[in-house]
Amino acid sequence: MENKILILDFGSQVTQLIARRVRELNIYCEIHPYNSKKYNFDNFKAVILSGSPHSVRGENPPKVDLSAVKGKKPLLGICYGAQYLAHFYGGEVGSSNTREYGRANLSYINNESPLFKGIDAGSQVWMSHSDTILSLPDNYKCIASTHDVANAAYEIEGEQTYAIQFHPEVYHSVDGTKLLENFLVHIAGVAQEWTPDNFVDATVAEIKEKVGNDKVVLGLSGGVDSTVAAVLLNKAIGENLYCVFVNNGLLRKDEFSSVLKQYEGMGLNVKGVDASQQFYNELKGLSDPEAKRKAIGKVFIDVFDQEANLIEDVKWLAQGTIYPDVIESVSADGGPSATIKSHHNVGGLPDFMKLKIVEPLRMIFKDEVRRAGAAMGIDKNLLGRHPFPGPGLAIRILGDITPEKVAMLQEVDAIFINGLREHGLYDKVWQAGAILLPVQSVGVMGDERTYEKAVALRAVESTDGMTADWVNLPYEFLQKVSNDIINKVKGVNRVVYDISSKPPATIEWE
Numbered sequence: 001m002e003n004k005i006l007i008l009d010f011g012s013q014v015t016q017l018i019a020r021r022v023r024e025l026n027i028y029c030e031i032h033p034y035n036s037k038k039y040n041f042d043n044f045k046a047v048i049l050s051g052s053p054h055s056v057r058g059e060n061p062p063k064v065d066l067s068a069v070k071g072k073k074p075l076l077g078i079c080y081g082a083q084y085l086a087h088f089y090g091g092e093v094g095s096s097n098t099r100e101y102g103r104a105n106l107s108y109i110n111n112e113s114p115l116f117k118g119i120d121a122g123s124q125v126w127m128s129h130s131d132t133i134l135s136l137p138d139n140y141k142c143i144a145s146t147h148d149v150a151n152a153a154y155e156i157e158g159e160q161t162y163a164i165q166f167h168p169e170v171y172h173s174v175d176g177t178k179l180l181e182n183f184l185v186h187i188a189g190v191a192q193e194w195t196p197d198n199f200v201d202a203t204v205a206e207i208k209e210k211v212g213n214d215k216v217v218l219g220l221s222g223g224v225d226s227t228v229a230a231v232l233l234n235k236a237i238g239e240n241l242y243c244v245f246v247n248n249g250l251l252r253k254d255e256f257s258s259v260l261k262q263y264e265g266m267g268l269n270v271k272g273v274d275a276s277q278q279f280y281n282e283l284k285g286l287s288d289p290e291a292k293r294k295a296i297g298k299v300f301i302d303v304f305d306q307e308a309n310l311i312e313d314v315k316w317l318a319q320g321t322i323y324p325d326v327i328e329s330v331s332a333d334g335g336p337s338a339t340i341k342s343h344h345n346v347g348g349l350p351d352f353m354k355l356k357i358v359e360p361l362r363m364i365f366k367d368e369v370r371r372a373g374a375a376m377g378i379d380k381n382l383l384g385r386h387p388f389p390g391p392g393l394a395i396r397i398l399g400d401i402t403p404e405k406v407a408m409l410q411e412v413d414a415i416f417i418n419g420l421r422e423h424g425l426y427d428k429v430w431q432a433g434a435i436l437l438p439v440q441s442v443g444v445m446g447d448e449r450t451y452e453k454a455v456a457l458r459a460v461e462s463t464d465g466m467t468a469d470w471v472n473l474p475y476e477f478l479q480k481v482s483n484d485i486i487n488k489v490k491g492v493n494r495v496v497y498d499i500s501s502k503p504p505a506t507i508e509w510e
Contacts, residue, residue: 010052049081082163222259225320249276250392443493
């Protein structure tokens with residue numbers, strides 16, 4: 001791990017995307033909040049400073065002592081990081097007079113700078129800031145500009161310090177990965193040795209060291225994350241792993257039985273628990289999305305507490321938590337970014353449960369999870385399964401939850417997902433599902449007027465779940481699926497298709 005990269009998180013919602021881009025280059029990195037006591041600059045070969053919702057001109061801006069790294073190690077500032085290295089070292093940062101959000105093009109690039117090797121003027125980048133760098137300190141040199149941003153990138157003479165006002169980690173910065181490769185590989189000299197096999201080996205070793213001979217209970221969902229987590233844990237501790245698959249009554253049609261069947265032959269110790277009624281009782285009358293999520297989380301804790309008490313001397317609860325879960329609940333490792341939504345498997349356990357948490361996937365993204373699973377020989381059909389939210393259909397039913405609504409949505413969802421498979425579209429979609437809307441609309445069936453439910457279909461393409469775009473499904477397919485749903489699902493008379501991207505929308509409706 002002598003080639004580790006440190007990413008200091010100043011609170012940006014996309015800090016973890018920097019990590020994802022770095023790992024795409026087969027380079028290991030860690031994210032730590034700027035104010036954390038858990039990192040030491042000596043342990044890292046290069047440092048990246050993230051963006052932030054804060055301003056360097058604010059009353060109490062996030063600050064960090066860079067005396068151990070600036071001028072001594074390769075350093076890259078991104079957005080807030082670029083403003084930070086200018087403002088606090090003799091330059092001037094002020095409020096921008098022009099809108100600096102969205103796509104822009106680099107109108108000027110200094111091709112002699114190693115940061116822009118192989119990148120040409122005109123390259124599209126993504127801006128997202130309200131402050132701008134008005135002037136640079138004396139030994140700073142501008143190396144890129146856009147039409148509206150004079151100091152879009154700079155370097156410090158005599159140092160391996162670089163800074164950019166745009167976000168290379170975002171998909172819309174078309175040469176962003178190339179720029180990061182230039183910094184990490186060609187400037188910092190980092191070896192590209194981080195691979196799925198290395199991750200598996202390192203994680204198994206870490207689990208063995210952390211857990212030892214203790215027993216672990218794991219909540220399986222049937223999805224990619226919990227399955228890969230289970231196989232990793234099984235490689236590390238074998239028979240000391242106890243897997244529990246809970247039917248929360250909010251799964252897809254026939255999923256409880258089909259998931260239990262798919263685990264047969266994988267060498268895992270799996271127990272199925274039907275707790276549907278417990279979840280329905282806790283959810284009764286709740287309509288607020290956060291209230292529903294927290295209620296589901298509470299029952300999960302209750303069920304696992306019951307199951308854990310049946311396992312003698314169990315010490316750990318394992319979860320398939322991945323990076324997007326963490327960053328959307330709180331920022332990475334507790335940094336200052338804003339909460340988007342809570343996740344039932346993020347945030348720890350109540351004191352009474354007395355179980356420690358092990359989360360082998362907590363710091364990796366969905367695509368990395370799949371690659372790790374492939375490296376361990378997990379069936380590709382299982383690894384290719386669409387993500388499914390932990391709270392299940394509860395957050396795809398807008399409003400209160402009843403068994404009748406769940407049954408209705410299960411039928412709609414089954415027609416949609418099976419249709420995608422039958423038409424060869426399933427593997428072209430990253431995630432898909434149906435949403436039951438809290439509205440009724442007028443319709444006509446035969447000679448009768450109806451006043452029934454409307455459902456929305458959602459299908460997106462993505463790689464990590466942090467950004468996503470809607471899939472342009474063929475009209476003929478949507479026509480057939482809509483017709484099948486209305487004809488076969490009693491109580492539904494209208495079907496719509498969601499064409500919102502993330503951002504500004506999210507993948508789920510709640």
